[in-house]
Every structure is written in structure tokens, then in C-alpha cells.
């Protein structure tokens with residue numbers, strides 16, 4: 001029996017694809033989309049511009065950006081069957097479960113300009129990318145309204161992607177601070193190379209399954225607390241500390257003593273500060289100054305302690321938790337919001353995979369019973 005070289009657990013350090021979308025230097029704490037540093041993009045760009053960059057591989061001209069933003073806004077429509085579905089889900093359904101199922105449902109309701117919903121051709125994929133990017137944000141906002149017994153707010157096609165989401169969520173015009181904070185959060189979460197959900201999307205796409213299948217799978221992968229679900233888990237931790245009236249440092253110290261992980265810390269690739277956390281920390285701090293909220297201060301105390309004690313850095317999920325809370329967003333919408341942004345990266349990766357496809361099918365290092373094992377008939381066992 002031949003055995004193979006053992007794979008590193010969790011495929012750590014394995015190069016599993018060629019990609020021209022996102023480059024990360026985990027030791028230096030560098031993240032770039034199509035070579036452009038996230039520290040350039042976060043303060044200067046918009047979600048629309050970054051999505052254009054991810055999908056088309058270059059920065060748009062003024063007119064290209066205007067056309068792109070218009071097409072994205074025009075894609076703001078949901079099939080009535082999806083709205084019906086949002087109205088009939090079980091009372092305790094979570095927004096992330098609802099989003100996953102609604103995206104799957106969307107594949108059965110193609111709209112006007114897509115000739116073939118199952119096509120994996122480049123142009124069909126780009127049309128689907130526009131639609132899914134517009135629709136994922138709408139689904140999250142519409143479901144939140146429905147579960148709160150409020151009417152669904154019509155999309156406003158004159159607003160940016162970030163502003164329209166806040167508008168559809170709250171039914172009131174968002175402040176400039178809220179729009180910009182949310183837009184920057186969307187920029188920061190847009191892509192991250194072969195993270196678990198993107199890898200899942202590429203594996204699905206590589207079977208020549210359609211984009212909706214790949215994105216449905218990606219949402220399932222994002223949901224877990226080791227990945228996108230960590231932003232929600234971080235806020236639950238902050239609430240638990242607050243509810244207990246505990247000292248934040250002592251609380252996490254006790255967790256570490258019980259060998260529990262602290263959500264929002266650590267990263268498979270970054271060995272230094274996650275560059276996205278730098279921006280989210282700053283936004284959380286600024287919001288805490290204007291709102292007088294305690295969440296930034298509590299987060300900072302925990303961060304300094306964990307850094308000192310465990311040499312672990314805050315990741316993208318740590319300060320997004322307090323930032324979203326200070327924007328008045330419900331905790332179980334945090335991971336769906338991650339998906340609202342990450343759809344741009346997922347779509348870019350599905351397009352890249354389909355454009356130059358080969359089935360992704362690795363091997364396992366077999367560690368089971370020695371071959372040939374004996375088959376014992378059932379009446380002799």
C-alpha cells in the first residue's frame with residue numbers, strides 16, 4: 001500500500017491556486033487587492049470602486065465607475081418568491097441561515113438579462129455577480145425588517161451600495177459618518193485570498209457548478225465562528241463581560257486558563273497586525289468618542305492584554321464588532337454584513353476559477369486500517 005506525504009493540518013502554508021486578485025504578506029501585515037495596498041484603498045476608495053477593481057483587474061475611469069455604480073444600483077431587485085420566503089421562515093431562524101437559503105433560492109429566479117442561470121461563461125458570471133452583490137445586501141435588510149414586523153423598504157437607486165443598505169435596514173436616511181464608516185468596513189472585508197469561504201467557493205466552481213451554488217457554499221463556510229462568525233462571537237463576549245459586571249482583562253484571563261479561544265484574535269496568515277484591524281480600531285475609537293459608548297475601551301483593554309499575554313493580534317472581526325454595534329446594527333447581522341462585502345471577492349474568485357478551470361481534487365494521506373482488510377460476513381461478526 002502506498003502512502004503519501006502527510007498534509008499539514010488545515011493545509012497550512014499550502015499553495016492551492018494561482019490567483020491575480022489578492023496578495024497578502026502575513027509576516028509584514030500587508031494586504032492588497034490587485035496589488036493596491038489596503039491602507040491606500042481604505043481611506044480613499046469606495047466599495048463600488050474596490051469591487052470594480054476585484055472583478056475587472058484595474059481601477060476604473062470616472063465614467064467606468066459611474067456606469068458600474070449605476071449597473072449595481074439597477075440590479076437592486078428581489079424576486080417576489082424570495083420576499084415570500086423571508087416572510088415564512090421559522091421565528092428562530094438566524095439571518096445567516098436565511099441568507100444562505102435565500103441565495104440558493106435566487107438561482108431559480110433568473111432575471112431579464114441573464115440568458116442562462118446555469119452558465120459559467122465569463123459574461124453570464126459577471127451579470128450574476130452584479131445581481132448577487134445587490135441582492136445579498138437587500139436580503140439582509142429586508143429580512144431584518146420583516147422579522148421586526150416592519151415594512152420592507154424600497155431600494156433607493158440613487159444611493160451608494162453602503163448608503164442603500166443602511167437606508168433599507170433602518171428606513172431613514174443614514175448620516176454621512178454612518179455611510180462612510182460602513183463603506184470602509186465593506187472595502188476592508190471585500191477579499192482575502194484563499195480564506196475558507198473563498199476556497200469553498202472555488203472548489204464548488206471548479207466542478208463547473210454555477211455561481212449561485214458556489215456562493216451558497218461560501219456563505220455556509222463564512223458562518224462558522226473560526227471564520228466570519230467570529231465578529232458576532234466577539235460582540236457576544238463583550239456583552240457577557242458587561243452583563244457579569246466583570247473586569248474585561250480578568251474575564252479573558254479566566255477564559256485562557258480554561259483553554260478557551262478569544263474570538264477576534266489570531267490568524268492563520270498574519271503573524272503581525274491584521275492591516276484591516278488598524279482601520280477598524282480607529283473607526284471604533286472615533287465612534288466611541290461621538291457616542292460615548294463603552295465598547296471601544298473594553299475592546300482595547302482586552303486587545304492589549306491578549307497581545308501581551310499570548311502574542312496574538314486582533315483580526316478583522318475584533319473591532320468590527322464594536323464598530324457595528326455603535327452604528328446601531330443588531331449582533332446577528334454582523335456575519336451577514338461580512339457576506340454583503342465578501343460577495344465581491346467570492347464573485348471575483350468564481351469568475352477567475354471558471355475562466356481557467358480545472359477540477360480541484362486533492363488526495364488524502366490514508367491513515368485507516370491496513371489494506372487489504374478482511375471482509376467478515378455479517379453473521380460471523
Ligand SMILES: CC(=O)SCCNC(=O)CCNC(=O)[C@H](O)C(C)(C)COP(=O)(O)OP(=O)(O)OC[C@H]1O[C@@H](n2cnc3c(N)ncnc32)[C@H](O)[C@@H]1OP(=O)(O)O
Nearest residue numbers: 225226227228230260261262263264265266267268315317
Ligand atoms: C475573517 C476571519 O476568518 S479572521 C479569524 C476569525 N476567527 C477568530 O477570531 C476565532 C479565534 N481565532 C482562532 O480560532 C484561530 O486563531 C484561527 C482559526 C483564526 C487561526 O487558526 P490556526 O491558524 O489553525 O491556529 P490554531 O487554532 O492552531 O492556534 C495556534 C495556537 O494559538 C492559540 N490561539 C489561536 N487563536 C487563539 C485565540 N483567539 N485565543 C486563544 N488562543 C488562540 C491556539 O490555542 C493554539 O495554541 P496551542 O499551540 O498552545 O494549542
Ligand SMILES: O=C([O-])CC(=O)C(=O)O
Nearest residue numbers: 191192194195196268316
Ligand atoms: O484569510 C483568512 O483565513 C480569514 C480572513 O481573514 C478573511 O477571510 O478575511
